[in-house]
Amino acid sequence: MTRVVTNLMHDWEFTLKEPLDQNFEPVNLPHDWAINAPINRTMAQGLAQGFRDRWGIGWYRRVIALEEMKEGYVYQLQFDGVYENSTVLVNGKEAGGQKYGYSSFTLDITDYLHKGENRILVKVDNMSFPADRWYSGAGIYRTVKLLELNENHLKPEEIQVKTEMHGDAAIVTIFTGVSSHVKASISDGTIRFTGESDNGMIRVEIPSVKLWSPDRPHLYHLELSLFEGERLADAYGLRIGVREIEMLAGKGMFINGELTKIKGLCIHQDASCLGIAVPPEIWKERLIKFKAMGCNAIRTAHHMPASEILDLCDELGLLVYEEPFDKWTGGSYRRYFETEWQNDLTCMVKRDRNHPCIFIWGVGNEVENQGQASMINILKMLRDHLLTLDDTRPISYAMNPHFKYESSVDLSQVKDIQQFVDEESDTEIYNLEERIERIRRISEHVDVLSCNYQEQWYPAIHEAMPDKLILGSETYQFFRGHPDQMQNYSDEVPWMDVEKHEYVIGGMLWTGIDYLGESMGYPAKGWAGSLFSTNNERKPLSYLYESYWSERPMVYLAVMDYSLQDEGAKEHWDTPRYANHWNFPQFNKTVIPYMIATNCDEVTLELNGKQFYVQKPSAYPNKMITGYLPYLPGTITVRGFSNGEETCQYTLATAGPAVRLAFDTADFSLEAKQGYQQLFTVRAKDREGISVFRESSKVTFRVTGPAEIVGVDNGDLCSSETYDNHWMHLYRGCVSTVIRLTGDKGRVVLSAFSEGMYHSDLVISVV
Numbered sequence: 228m229t230r231v232v233t234n235l236m237h238d239w240e241f242t243l244k245e246p247l248d249q250n251f252e253p254v255n256l257p258h259d260w261a262i263n264a265p266i267n268r269t270m271a272q273g274l275a276q277g278f279r280d281r282w283g284i285g286w287y288r289r290v291i292a293l294e295e296m297k298e299g300y301v302y303q304l305q306f307d308g309v310y311e312n313s314t315v316l317v318n319g320k321e322a323g324g325q326k327y328g329y330s331s332f333t334l335d336i337t338d339y340l341h342k343g344e345n346r347i348l349v350k351v352d353n354m355s356f357p358a359d360r361w362y363s364g365a366g367i368y369r370t371v372k373l374l375e376l377n378e379n380h381l382k383p384e385e386i387q388v389k390t391e392m393h394g395d396a397a398i399v400t401i402f403t404g405v406s407s408h409v410k411a412s413i414s415d416g417t418i419r420f421t422g423e424s425d426n427g428m429i430r431v432e433i434p435s436v437k438l439w440s441p442d443r444p445h446l447y448h449l450e451l452s453l454f455e456g457e458r459l460a461d462a463y464g465l466r467i468g469v470r471e472i473e474m475l476a477g478k479g480m481f482i483n484g485e486l487t488k489i490k491g492l493c494i495h496q497d498a499s500c501l502g503i504a505v506p507p508e509i510w511k512e513r514l515i516k517f518k519a520m521g522c523n524a525i526r527t528a529h530h531m532p533a534s535e536i537l538d539l540c541d542e543l544g545l546l547v548y549e550e551p552f553d554k555w556t557g558g559s560y561r562r563y564f565e566t567e568w569q570n571d572l573t574c575m576v577k578r579d580r581n582h583p584c585i586f587i588w589g590v591g592n593e594v595e596n597q598g599q600a601s602m603i604n605i606l607k608m609l610r611d612h613l614l615t616l617d618d619t620r621p622i623s624y625a626m627n628p629h630f631k632y633e634s635s636v637d638l639s640q641v642k643d644i645q646q647f648v649d650e651e652s653d654t655e656i657y658n659l660e661e662r663i664e665r666i667r668r669i670s671e672h673v674d675v676l677s678c679n680y681q682e683q684w685y686p687a688i689h690e691a692m693p694d695k696l697i698l699g700s701e702t703y704q705f706f707r708g709h710p711d712q713m714q715n716y717s718d719e720v721p722w723m724d725v726e727k728h729e730y731v732i733g734g735m736l737w738t739g740i741d742y743l744g745e746s747m748g749y750p751a752k753g754w755a756g757s758l759f760s761t762n763n764e765r766k767p768l769s770y771l772y773e774s775y776w777s778e779r780p781m782v783y784l785a786v787m788d789y790s791l792q793d794e795g796a797k798e799h800w801d802t803p804r805y806a807n808h809w810n811f812p813q814f815n816k817t818v819i820p821y822m823i824a825t826n827c828d829e830v831t832l833e834l835n836g837k838q839f840y841v842q843k844p845s846a847y848p849n850k851m852i853t854g855y856l857p858y859l860p861g862t863i864t865v866r867g868f869s870n871g872e873e874t875c876q877y878t879l880a881t882a883g884p885a886v887r888l889a890f891d892t893a894d895f896s897l898e899a900k901q902g903y904q905q906l907f908t909v910r911a912k913d914r915e916g917i918s919v920f921r922e923s924s925k926v927t928f929r930v931t932g933p934a935e936i937v938g939v940d941n942g943d944l945c946s947s948e949t950y951d952n953h954w955m956h957l958y959r960g961c962v963s964t965v966i967r968l969t970g971d972k973g974r975v976v977l978s979a980f981s982e983g984m985y986h987s988d989l990v991i992s993v994v
Contacts, residue, residue: 489733521776598665901970
């Protein structure tokens, strides 16, 4: 018998009180105890943590029943992420733990187990200050597994796969991490290629190899089998991809010989009403939406993600910029940096280096002393260590646009780094040549210059360092700085710098989707300056980026509406207040500004059948058509033309009173998988089926059958309504709920009700 892997995602108990029998309540994993904590305006780090009181010590417990203790076997507990400062006890004895809440860890618990019932107790200590500057949540929020392994077994973290091309063939070199006899089998489902070795290295040739790329993410399955004589002792499988990435100075990034621009989005890991307890199927829906608008990359800011997210990126064809932590001796990670940096960096690289999606490693983000000697020493230390683990990818560090003169202030003691940066203006470097000199110092220890919000300096950086490529590791959505004023409000969209310069390999917007924490002030509970809302609703600027990134013909129109609620977005990360509705009852023929996003050659615009002249998108510096229309109720129609032929159209119509609710999703089937979760959105519609953007009625959800409601969300981060409920008001005409399957088969009916409107039913056949 080979390895046995058991998911331990159910049948847990939890308490925030003393770990006594009467205090525990049943929970399933993933679990975030902070997401439904009462909103506390005065809590420590409330802005950073979305005012959700995540401070405290939580206890999780579970029973593992073993029919026998197999002779010659070891037993391991594997945690993909516990936030944070975890201690694991098995039958009352401490087996280990992990400080950093984003690092996975595996514990050998063989010596603590016995036949029969075994009690697992996990202490999670969230009392250490400071927390992250984004919502970090609290609890066992990622996958937990029990592994039963032969004493002589393969260790996934020691396996490394390297590929190289020889014409149309690929040579796959597998470092097994063991000196035992190991056989390798690589298959794409139809053809199998094999190799074997006793010395820890296997070479397998794949003729006419199918390459992995964002457009064609072909994956092979690698199966490793470890033998003791003729007996199969262990087997381990993983997916691999074959691709060549070249960074050519002055020319750009090439994947399999094809010039590729990074069309990227930065993301945090939370998902509205789920907090950080987000199963992979929820993230899959989000990633598919990103991909559909032409996005080809994400940056997992600013820590290693759940391993399932990387599996999804391999599968979907999304490149990944991965980094282990945010700051070093400042910020939240300063609590651990001195003693834990090597463990956490090693954990990230060893866990994830076989994912073809990862195109670059980051080793940090926006440290306060960047370019100074103390920073360079740490940067070199991190880079040198990473190279011992993986030498197949470029290494970078994400620079913020603030460079400081050397200061007597001990930055490790500064609690609010952003406030320090903003207020200590006497130490800020404003001279461009001095900024460039500090960037040059950093450039000596990175392969790619990752620049946050520095488009205005790209030409100067390139002139000083022509051998280095530049990546916009964080960019504003809409506004761009000026060489003499970093925080300017020029509407030269930062993506234009990517298109303009060959030496700029791409840009990654901050951020792809709204997230909890990093609030600009109560009542906002999070960050609203993104392309998608927390319940996956697209915002108008997402269509502008689709026009930049997608080759599929598209056209879209939105209108300016400054009567909309202020969502609390931070100034330069904000955008003009565009909205996708045509309802201004307070106006009569008042002119309304509009924007049109398209990747077509030209566009026509009609209001109630009357055509208005618009210039080609190429006539606008940012390719976004702008103009004005008089407000007249009715229908706006825009059509896109390429090579003289109509290829797409979009309409925006005045909505009447809301009379019914309608789910976005039609009836469908799902596999009966316990714990599976999915988000569903319902909208207010008028008699013609037009979405009523301004409708804000209360909606109540009800579910029958083998499923339960987990929470509700409408994308409004300023709302005072709670997530752990069955009702919420519509926001901009829609509201969403997440349901979770029990694992039983049957007929699930999800219903949405609102007073004065026809209700809507969604039927899910769970088979």
